[in-house]
Amino acid sequence: MSAITSPITSRELAAVARLRIVPRRFYGRWVAAIAIxxxxxxxxxxxxxxxxxxxxxxxxxxxxxxxxxxxxxxIMTACAxxxxxxxxxxxxxxxxxxxxxxxxxxxxxxxxFRGTPLLLQLLLWFNLALIFPTIxxxxxxxxxxxxVIGPFMATxxxxxxxxxxxxxxxxxxxxxxxxxxxxxxxxxxxxTRLTTLxxxxxxxxxxxxxxxxxNEVISMVKLTSVASVIQYAEILRNAQTIYYANARVIExxxxxxxxxxxxxxxxxxxxxxxxxxFSKGRGERRAKRATVQEEPA
Amino acid sequence: xxAAATMVPSDTAIVTVANxxxxxxxxxxxxxxxxxxxxxxxxCIIGPSGSGKSTLLRCINQLEKIDEGAIAVDGxxxxxxxxxxxxxELTDPEVSQQRLxxxxxxxxxxxxxxxxxxxxxxEGPLTVLKRPRKEIVAEAMxxxxxxxxxxxxxxxxxxxxxxxxxxxxxxxxxxxxxxxMLFDEPTSALDPELVGEVLNVMRxxxxxxxxxxxxxxxxxxAREVAGDVVFMDKxxxxxxxxxxxxxxxxxQQRTRDFIAAVLK
Numbered sequence: 348m349s350a351i352t353s354p355i356t357s358r359e360l361a362a363v364a365r366l367r368i369v370p371r372r373f374y375g376r377w378v379a380a381i382a383i384x385x386x387x388x389x390x391x392x393x394x395x396x397x398x399x400x401x402x403x404x405x406x407x408x409x410x411x412x413x414x415x416x417x418x419x420x421x422i423m424t425a426c427a428x429x430x431x432x433x434x435x436x437x438x439x440x441x442x443x444x445x446x447x448x449x450x451x452x453x454x455x456x457x458x459x460f461r462g463t464p465l466l467l468q469l470l471l472w473f474n475l476a477l478i479f480p481t482i483x484x485x486x487x488x489x490x491x492x493x494x495v496i497g498p499f500m501a502t503x504x505x506x507x508x509x510x511x512x513x514x515x516x517x518x519x520x521x522x523x524x525x526x527x528x529x530x531x532x533x534x535x536x537x538x539t540r541l542t543t544l545x546x547x548x549x550x551x552x553x554x555x556x557x558x559x560x561x562n563e564v565i566s567m568v569k570l571t572s573v574a575s576v577i578q579y580a581e582i583l584r585n586a587q588t589i590y591y592a593n594a595r596v597i598e599x600x601x602x603x604x605x606x607x608x609x610x611x612x613x614x615x616x617x618x619x620x621x622x623x624x625f626s627k628g629r630g631e632r633r634a635k636r637a638t639v640q641e642e643p644a
Numbered sequence: 645x646x647a648a649a650t651m652v653p654s655d656t657a658i659v660t661v662a663n664x665x666x667x668x669x670x671x672x673x674x675x676x677x678x679x680x681x682x683x684x685x686x687x688c689i690i691g692p693s694g695s696g697k698s699t700l701l702r703c704i705n706q707l708e709k710i711d712e713g714a715i716a717v718d719g720x721x722x723x724x725x726x727x728x729x730x731x732x733e734l735t736d737p738e739v740s741q742q743r744l745x746x747x748x749x750x751x752x753x754x755x756x757x758x759x760x761x762x763x764x765x766x767e768g769p770l771t772v773l774k775r776p777r778k779e780i781v782a783e784a785m786x787x788x789x790x791x792x793x794x795x796x797x798x799x800x801x802x803x804x805x806x807x808x809x810x811x812x813x814x815x816x817x818x819x820x821x822x823x824x825m826l827f828d829e830p831t832s833a834l835d836p837e838l839v840g841e842v843l844n845v846m847r848x849x850x851x852x853x854x855x856x857x858x859x860x861x862x863x864x865x866a867r868e869v870a871g872d873v874v875f876m877d878k879x880x881x882x883x884x885x886x887x888x889x890x891x892x893x894x895x896q897q898r899t900r901d902f903i904a905a906v907l908k
Contacts (some may be wrong), residue, residue, distance in 0.1 A: 503697050531707055532754035534812075536768035537744045540736050546771055551758050626802035628758045 403598040407589065416585030417606050423571045423581060428564055430507030435514025440544075442519055446584035453515065460512035466573055469505035473494060473577040499595065502574040510567065517559045517605055520550030553625040565611050582606055657716075658683045658824055659872050660796070664713035666699055666879075673699045675879040681872075683823075686856045688866040688887070691876035692902060693740070694726060697859045698751075701826050704857065705746040705766055706739055718745045718823055732885050744772075747817030750830040751759040753809040755801040761788065761812045763799040768820045780819070791845050807838030811845050818849075825849065827858040875899045 355363070374561040408412055441453035460468070474493035475482075483489030496504070524547050575584035586599040649809050659681040664675040666712055674696045681687045686821075689697040702708040706723055706842060715722050718765060724731035728783070755764050769780040788794045791811035801809050810830055811816055817825060827846065831839040843865050850869050866873055866887055873890040875883040883896045894900045 466825060486739070526754075528750060528754035530750050530755065532748075533707060534707060534818075535741045535743060535746075535748035535750075536816065537772045538768070539740045542771055546767065547756055551756075579727060624756075628802055630762075 355397055357440065390498055398475060398597075399601070400595065400598055404560060404601050404605075405594050407586075407595075407599060407602050408591070410602075412585045413582060413606070416582035417610075419579070420568065420571050420581040420606075421610070423574065423579070424498075425566050426503050426538065427506035427510060427571070428567050429502065431510025431514050431563075432560070434507065434511025435518045436549075438511060438515035439518035439522060443522065446578060456514045457515055460509050463506065465509050465570065466576065468509055469501060469573060471500040472504045473498070475501070498574065498577050498579040502571070502578055502579045504572060506567065506574070510563065513563060514560065517556055518552070518564075521554075521556035522548055524555045525530065525551045529585075550625070554629065555624075557618070557622050557625055560616070561621070564618075568610055568614065569607060654825045656683065657681055658718055659857070660716045661700070661704070661715050662716075664700075664703060664710050664715060666696075666703060666708060667711050668701070670717060674703070674710070674810075674880050677879070677881055679711075679874065679881065679884075681855065681857065683855050684853045685852045685871040686858065686869050688870035688873045689859045690861070690863065690866060690873060690890075690902070691882075692905075695876040696879040698828050699879075701748075701857060701859050702830050705743050705826060705897065706749055706750075717742070718743075740772075744820060745822060745824035746824045746826055747820055749810070749813050749817055749828065749830045750828045751832050753801070753806070753813045755809050755813055755816070757801050760798050760800055761793065761815075762800075763803070765816045767817065773820070784815070784819060787818055788812075790818075790848070792813045792841075796831045805838060806834045807841045809832065812843045813841075814845055814849070819866055824855045824857070827856065827860070829859050829861065831860070831862060861906065863891055865905065875902065877902070 397534070438453045438456055441449040444453075458638040473496070475496050479492050481489045482492050482495060528549065529547050530543055531558055538546065571579075571581050572583040574581055575587065578584070583603050586603040590596045590599040657680040661677055661679040663672055663791060665672065669794050677696070677700060678686075679700075689700065691697050699708055704717065704722075709723065714724075720742065721741065723734055725734060725738075726732075739848055740887045745746070755761075756767065759767060762781070764776070768782045769775045769783070770777060785794065785797070788797055791814060793808060793815075796808060796812070797844065797886040799808075803810070804812065814825075814830075830846070832843050834842065839862070845863070845870055846856070846858070858866075858870070862891060870887045873885065873887045874881055875890055875894070875896070877898050883890055883894060883899045887894070890899060893901060894903060
């Protein structure tokens with residue numbers, strides 16, 4: 348055993364207890380902070396002096412074409428995510444079914460849509476007419492595929508089906524996280540399987556499901572930009588259309604980036620409140636409730 | 645002495661278990677068990693862990709499927725519909741309907757964690773029985789009063805002690821107005837000082853004439869409240885009779901060994 352400080356007697360110890368304490372100094376952290384501050388200043392300076400026409404950014408930030416693109420981005424995010432969540436719940440339940448056919452179909456779905464690139468899936472949907480010139484119920488009704496599956500439908504199906512495959516696994520994880528005792532207690536008061544799922548299991552699974560799904564909503568906002576390759580008029584595509592005409596490439600990319608950041612920020616705040624709602628009966632809310640209950644009933 | 649041989653078939657019984665066997669893979673959890681319980685009886689089931697007593701209870705409200713034999717609850721064959729010489733499995737809604745005859749209290753309470761005490765109690769009457777909220781809230785408040793937890797109506801399970809959770813769980817089961825209450829080791833997961841409050845609620849319930857099947861290690865409670873005691877071991881009923889006999893002067897060596905081990 349080696350001594351770091353010199354030996355001390357019990358009488359000295361009593362005297363030491365009254366001395367002033369000098370906190371440790373973290374020189375390494377100071378150096379790092381200074382270095383990073385310089386690096387950031389350099390980046391900011393570079394952008395300020397770079398060839399960016401900031402007035403153009405401001406001018407196009409609220410241009411009608413950009414706002415229309417933003418609306419399309421938001422609509423697509425909402426629709427594709429809704430489709431993804433519905434498919435995710437359906438396929439998660441199928442995955443957990445004792446029936447081998449349902450289970451296999453769910454497995455195949457997850458395998459296929461997670462296993463191929465999103466861009467490829469979008470192109471497949473967009474070119475579906477090459478395989479099936481018409482779609483519908485044979486002998487009853489049929490449409491030309493090219494009329495039904497335009498850029499909007501192809502993007503919705505591509506993003507939604509892809510999202511469903513990921514969400515299915517998230518939902519399955521959430522359902523598995525709920526104790527089997529909860530299901531048994533629900534059965535014991537006469538609930539059917541479906542009511543148990545709806546009233547008892549899913550609301551508790553939500554606590555586990557929301558954080559990753561919130562994450563996926565945020566990625567979906569940005570993934571919609573992939574749809575620009577199949578002519579869906581979302582914000583990035585409209586920004587591109589404008590810079591093909593006026594050659595202000597960087598300015599319009601900054602406009603699009605600014606909107607993406609703004610939307611994502613709003614969504615993050617929304618996620619916080621959603622998580623708080625579904626943490627009912629869990630630790631974090633207790634402290635708050637306890638203070639409320641202090642007043643005499 | 646075989647329990648099956650001593651069983652007296654009864655038309656007044658609220659629960660009749662006839663020659664029931666249940667396997668978990670190679671393990672025989674229940675081996676040809678027969679038991680008949682009259683309305684208003686407090687039936688205690690004791691035995692070492694793994695003796696099949698909880699499994700028997702879970703078979704009675706169909707949380708487990710039986711492999712052989714048959715069970716009737718409240719005069720109705722459970723789990724199957726007889727069509728001529730065949731038995732057809734009931735659908736999920738039909739099984740749920742049959743479960744309404746029984747209330748169940750679990751060892752680990754299993755209160756719905758995302759609901760307050762009051763919400764736990766009204767959940768069944770609200771979503772299963774579809775009764776008007778106003779009416780069932782009043783009933784639920786009376787039940788909270790009965791288990792001594794009126795002041796905890798808005799507390800979440802995580803804010804309650806084990807004993808309080810179990811009393812809410814009893815109230816939740818009673819809210820469905822069952823004809824029969826099943827208790828699966830209701831005090832085994834509790835700290836010793838909390839056992840008494842749960843047993844008191846059960847004692848009060850027994851005094852109202854409720855039929856109760858109680859799987860328990862509380863021999864004192866069994867001696868005081870039980871009308872009949874069954875001792876199970878290795879999936880079989882080893883001994884059955886009034887508590888004064890089974891708990892005080894057991895006839896079988898296995899029963900004597902078990903009681904000596906518990907009292908030690």
